[in-house]
Amino acid sequence: MTAPLSHDLRQRVVGAIEAGESCRSAATRFGVAVSSAVKWSQRYRTTGSLAPGKMGGHRKRLL
Template identity: 75%
Template sequence: MTRALSNDLRERVVAAVVSGESSRSVAARFGVAVSSVVKWSQRYRTTGSVAPGKMGGHRRRVLEPHRAFIVERINETSNLTLHRLKDELAARGVRVSHNAVWQFLRREGLSFKKNAVRP
């Protein structure tokens, strides 16, 4: 991931746009992309600042609070499928995709093999 450009550059670019210069000419003069000039100008108009927003972050796991329910369902039902587990979660008000359930089970090391004894 790239790092944000300096606030000094951002302020000079936005000042040039505010003074009436076009975004394309400002981009060429300062050596930045036209899209950057437009986004910085929009940020300045909405927030009054050209400081960059937070980069990156961590998404919370949606299924983590429901781990006990998922483990219980896997232990009590031997023929449970991912789609059925997804539907049961939806009935409890947790709307997630098939892939989200699969990723959660893989990350937690949970499995529900139907034919665990098959050679």
């Protein structure tokens, strides 16, 4: 499983979007997926936080 991208990168991408740049161009400029840039900006608008969401979950026992 991969680790979340850095908080600094998230701040730079969302800062560019808040400054008026489109999600697509900000994602291209910083080298992240467009879907990530959209999700980060939506999360920032709704919660005010850029912290990554919970990863993983409960795994049922096999036996």
